[in-house]
Amino acid sequence: MKTVVITGASSGIGLETARLLARLGYNVLGIGRSEANCNKAKELILSENTNAKVEYFLADLMQQREVNRVSEKINAYLNERCNGELHALINNAGCVRSWYMTTYEGYEQQFALNHLAGFLLTYKLLPALKKAQGRVIMTGSDSHKGIKVHWNDVMLRHRYNPLTAYKQSKLCNLLFAKGLNDRFALDGIRAYVVDPGLVNTDIGNKDTGFLVNLIWKIRKKHGVSPDVPAKTYAYLCEVKDVPDGLYFYLCKEKNYSKEVTKENADRLFELSERLCDIQYGKVGMT
Amino acid sequence: MNVMITGAAGGLGRAMANECASRGYNLFLTDINEDGLTCLKQGLERQFGVTVTTMACDLTNTESVDKMLDVIDKHGIRFDMLLNVAGMDYEGEFMGHEREKLVKIVLLNNAATLRITHAIIKRRRPGKKFTIVFVSSLASMFPMPLKATYAASKRFLLDFATSLRQELKRQDVNVLTLCPGGMVTTPGAINGIKAQGFWGDATTNPLEGVVRNTIDRALSGKRLYVPGMLNRILSFLGKIIPSTWVAKVIYWRWKEVSHNGSAS
Numbered sequence: 001m002k003t004v005v006i007t008g009a010s011s012g013i014g015l016e017t018a019r020l021l022a023r024l025g026y027n028v029l030g031i032g033r034s035e036a037n038c039n040k041a042k043e044l045i046l047s048e049n050t051n052a053k054v055e056y057f058l059a060d061l062m063q064q065r066e067v068n069r070v071s072e073k074i075n076a077y078l079n080e081r082c083n084g085e086l087h088a089l090i091n092n093a094g095c096v097r098s099w100y101m102t103t104y105e106g107y108e109q110q111f112a113l114n115h116l117a118g119f120l121l122t123y124k125l126l127p128a129l130k131k132a133q134g135r136v137i138m139t140g141s142d143s144h145k146g147i148k149v150h151w152n153d154v155m156l157r158h159r160y161n162p163l164t165a166y167k168q169s170k171l172c173n174l175l176f177a178k179g180l181n182d183r184f185a186l187d188g189i190r191a192y193v194v195d196p197g198l199v200n201t202d203i204g205n206k207d208t209g210f211l212v213n214l215i216w217k218i219r220k221k222h223g224v225s226p227d228v229p230a231k232t233y234a235y236l237c238e239v240k241d242v243p244d245g246l247y248f249y250l251c252k253e254k255n256y257s258k259e260v261t262k263e264n265a266d267r268l269f270e271l272s273e274r275l276c277d278i279q280y281g282k283v284g285m286t
Numbered sequence: 287m288n289v290m291i292t293g294a295a296g297g298l299g300r301a302m303a304n305e306c307a308s309r310g311y312n313l314f315l316t317d318i319n320e321d322g323l324t325c326l327k328q329g330l331e332r333q334f335g336v337t338v339t340t341m342a343c344d345l346t347n348t349e350s351v352d353k354m355l356d357v358i359d360k361h362g363i364r365f366d367m368l369l370n371v372a373g374m375d376y377e378g379e380f381m382g383h384e385r386e387k388l389v390k391i392v393l394l395n396n397a398a399t400l401r402i403t404h405a406i407i408k409r410r411r412p413g414k415k416f417t418i419v420f421v422s423s424l425a426s427m428f429p430m431p432l433k434a435t436y437a438a439s440k441r442f443l444l445d446f447a448t449s450l451r452q453e454l455k456r457q458d459v460n461v462l463t464l465c466p467g468g469m470v471t472t473p474g475a476i477n478g479i480k481a482q483g484f485w486g487d488a489t490t491n492p493l494e495g496v497v498r499n500t501i502d503r504a505l506s507g508k509r510l511y512v513p514g515m516l517n518r519i520l521s522f523l524g525k526i527i528p529s530t531w532v533a534k535v536i537y538w539r540w541k542e543v544s545h546n547g548s549a550s
């Protein structure tokens with residue numbers, strides 16, 4: 001049985017992906033921040049199939065301490081019951097913030113959750129991923145196009161704008177995936193980014209102000225149901241011949257921004273390592 | 287430049303610390319939340335490579351403050367700036383709260399702020415300019431039913447700061463009072479803003495801009511900073527409209543908002 005970890009698996013795209021993968025026979029380990037939503041999600045999946053293998057872990061992934069805590073729990077679980085193997089990690093948890101807000105580390109929240117949380121979690125789970133020659137899948141978005149990383153101010157303390165912060169964090173998803181492939185393809189690990197398209201979820205209505213709320217309420221009506229993008233994650237988990245591409249929409253490769261270069265990927269890798277106080281090169285040595 | 291920030295682990299404190307660290311200032315951070323201080327110290331050092339010292343302290347407790355001052359003196363730390371950010375509030379009717387909870391607002395916002403201000407001015411770096419910031423609030427401009435204790439405690443800071451500024455003017459000290467409207471510093475604050483609908487967005491001051499301007503203005507000798515045009519108009523109205531009227535209007539409005547807030 002293959003094991004998959006999905007962050008933000010308590011609602012929206014993450015939940016539908018968890019449902020689909022559970023149906024396909026995966027051992028699903030979901031992470032969410034709300035106990036109520038996680039319980040509901042677990043019940044839903046079990047109600048469809050009482051034999052489904054599903055477990056939820058609670059963590060506010062915006063906070064690095066929480067990422068560290070939950071990854072220890074998951075590693076213990078993997079070692080005990082899954083032979084220390086993880087076949088796929090889906091870094092999907094994400095948020096939108098109307099205003100500049102920070103985590104306990106003082107990091108801007110969209111950057112912290114949409115990018116850094118996945119960067120740190122992947123690092124923590126890398127030994128298990130290596131063992132299973134696993135895949136790392138990020139939830140990106142086409143909004144990553146038409147923007148550059150604000151290298152001199154990644155936290156956007158000068159002129160914060162919710163959309164800029166969001167777009168930049170989604171560009172970081174692609175740069176991180178490229179960085180992972182550049183470093184670990186030889187170990188059998190492959191990283192991908194899924195463009196889910198416009199999806200009808202509540203992401204823009206959680207912890208946002210009046211304007212963002214209003215815009216998203218109108219916009220999401222045009223979105224597809226979250227079970228549509230779920231198929232692309234399942235495809236990337238299942239497909240036997242590892243595809244070369246980086247960015248996928250509806251199970252097909254898609255073009256991505258010209259900003260996704262080796263230089264930018266390396267630069268982000270280095271910065272993120274510093275902000276998480278980790279070194280990918282030393283994985284397994286600590 | 288050595289800067290002491292109280293209430294550093296909260297939303298506004300973290301933003302202030304980020305701003306100061308980005309300018310290369312060395313920081314002494316205190317808060318009652320020790321874990322929060324540890325995380326913030328890590329974040330600041332990783333981002334900016336400045337020296338950050340932290341010490342958890344309950345500013346309402348004399349012994350706790352004395353202990354912190356001992357550490358400061360032992361290391362011979364001297365300061366160029368003090369940012370008084372620590373403060374608290376419990377919203378709602380005066381009689382709806384426990385007695386000691388209400389007293390605590392004044393103990394922290396006022397008594398503890400005086401205590402630390404006195405102690406840190408004594409520990410200013412000799413022969414150098416010294417800067418103090420008090421975080422008051424737009425609430426200091428009016429009597430505010432349903433935030434009665436909080437608003438009055440912030441008024442205390444505003445008046446106190448103005449007087450202190452005069453006393454210390456010749457000693458190369460500047461005192462600035464920050465009176466922000468709503469700022470999104472905690473997840474809870476978002477709900478409050480949401481409940482006010484359009485007006486919530488309109489009166490919300492962007493945190494990152496407020497902290498940058500606060501430091502700039504404090505360093506350039508300004509006395510008062512009310513961020514946002516709308517808030518400046520409101521504070522002006524607070525001065526010309528009789529306070530009993532203001533109290534009536536505010537009571538009405540907050541009743542409404544707190545009703546919406548709990549309904550949604």
Ligand SMILES: NC(=O)c1ccc[n+]([C@@H]2O[C@H](COP(=O)([O-])OP(=O)(O)OC[C@H]3O[C@@H](n4cnc5c(N)ncnc54)[C@H](OP(=O)(O)O)[C@@H]3O)[C@@H](O)[C@H]2O)c1
Nearest residue numbers: 008010011012013033034060061093094141198199201203
């Ligand atoms: N919807 C779209 O059109 C669209 C388009 C492109 C990309 N995306 C991306 O898709 C991903 C999923 O979004 P969605 O649309 O499915 O939104 P969603 O329904 O709000 O899902 C977000 C998930 O992340 C969880 N989460 C939020 N903050 C968290 C935190 N601090 N710690 C741990 N988990 C947290 C949420 O938990 P709760 O259940 O507790 O809220 C939820 O499970 C995001 O990365 C988003 O950027 C969405």
